[in-house]
Amino acid sequence: MSKVNLKLSVGASALSAVLMCYSSAWAMQPVTIIDQGVFAAGGTVIEAKTTFDPYHPTAAGQTLHGDHTVVHYQVPQNPRQYPIMFLHGAGQHTRTWDTTPDGRDGFRNLFLEDGYPVYLINEPHTADAGRATVTHTIKATPDDQFWYGQFRMGLWPNFYEGSVFPQDKESMEQFFRQMTPDTAPFDVSVEAAAITAAMERVGDNILVTHSRGCSVGWAVGMHSDHVKGLVAYEPGMRFPFPRGEAPQAIPNAGFFGPNQPVEVSSEEFANLTRYPIVIYYGDFIPKTVTDNPYQDYWRAALQMAREFAACINRHGGDAQVIELPELGIKGNSHFPFAEKNNVQVAQVLKDWLEYKQLTARAQP
């Protein structure tokens, strides 16, 4: 009540000034864009090998283009040499990297403002890239509270203590509405093939992935020559290892079974040693076994990530696993790039890019 009274007691122009301050704190730093747009890449075509009769149309003789990626891009003035390509995780779309649930700049704007051309990838079979070559049923099964747990926001209905996830009603509403369903069963090789094709068009780049997108990212990183740095936020499963070198699966109390490594050829794996890799995790991941099923899933994921990084390094590569709390950045869920401290989380990545000499400006 006192808040309402306060608002009513200020004059219109004073209120307007307050609102302007509030709004300018949220608006981005102005950026001059020299090019922006969208393209499709990769994908397959299915075709019935008969003749199409336009006067009596059936599926006969028609085609269906599907399984492609759709990529949105922006290039700022005086751009850096390497664009950043951002790949979302399961159930998400490009919003992962765009406006945060509480309406502030996400990584898209933060890195664009810093001079990076930004490419937002729609994984095949999601969002703009929804056209698939197989029939699929999307079930309207309520699952918000499950994902709340899996995303380590807390154990419903309570946020973990110290959480930096924006917890007001409107932010939660925005967050739940940034989910969009897969339109076909997930298949790493199909998704990776399309994104590898997109890189033929984009050229050398830094690939930043999240969650399930990380497993696609490892596959892209093994097959494209254009990855110059690979950044993975919170990979869960499907870490690759050279055949014969995979560790044991890691049992855990989560809902996705034991954390199983994926065996790949030594040639494929060797490709992951050609450029620097960094893997980031947020907070609330215990060091030891717990009966909280969601947290225990992430305990196993983090342990497998460390095995993966060690294997990369044994093979002459450069991989690092960083828990943000070790840097003093605390309270993050599975979405560190979208929470209240995301400017700080972005700075950690910017520093890493600087350290790995990936920040040069493009030749004019």
Add this chain to the structure above:
Amino acid sequence: MSKVNLKLSVGASALSAVLMCYSSAWAMQPVTIIDQGVFAAGGTVIEAKTTFDPYHPTAAGQTLHGDHTVVHYQVPQNPRQYPIMFLHGAGQHTRTWDTTPDGRDGFRNLFLEDGYPVYLINEPHTADAGRATVTHTIKATPDDQFWYGQFRMGLWPNFYEGSVFPQDKESMEQFFRQMTPDTAPFDVSVEAAAITAAMERVGDNILVTHSRGCSVGWAVGMHSDHVKGLVAYEPGMRFPFPRGEAPQAIPNAGFFGPNQPVEVSSEEFANLTRYPIVIYYGDFIPKTVTDNPYQDYWRAALQMAREFAACINRHGGDAQVIELPELGIKGNSHFPFAEKNNVQVAQVLKDWLEYKQLTARAQP
């Protein structure tokens, strides 16, 4: 071959200069962006009224947020007062208004460059806004050639004579891959409710719609106070009329049955008379009955559009139907804003906005 030889015979720097010219012809005019992002609006929540057990998660006690719209926006420096909100048609997503199939600027960039804040709407149940509150099966049925006909590109495999659709292989590939499926059955009232909610956030605006999106646009225009101008490219079906004033359905040889008007209350219809409306159609629409089923569908659509505009004007409104060929703009399909002459098509709209006094700059 001679083209390849020519390329090989020029020196590296000359070639580079040629490529730069080529590329700068395609790149946008630089625009300084002062704000950009994404938000969800409207939608519903389904919830099982039981208790959620995070340790044994089932659907019980969980929620699902769906049926919302997802809107991407950009605000240029020194913006005009009224943003333009763009709504795509069936099977399409925001790419309708973005990069053309042949890789040039679409209406998104052309109007942003001209100072309009641009809002790209994802209709509920498509693309980024794919989360629905009903279960739905997406069939992978080949249908590219049917839509080629329905979109008046030609009668497969031949383009209509004089078509300005970019016909090279890569453009066709890009076009077929800009389709993305509906994730729930189309329902005008659900789609319109979410977009009406988005307008509460955006404020007064100019709504530009395409094809099936036009029928959603009429519904939004009847229910939001924020529409200050309504532009419809190629509406097909579901034109609203006041109860008792609807004309007879128009039979046609197309595949969607007779063109049926929709009856609404006189109060709802009256809302469509509060602001200017313009309806544009492309080329290849015959004046009289034809046995080409696709063209005959559009003959009926155009006829119903004229009935609709006449009814608006009888009720004191301001609606106009413009066939682009009457302005000397020829060869357009169902996608006039994305074909080779789209700069010219955009200019027609810019002139209309000027004429209707919708072009003022925002107060700084």
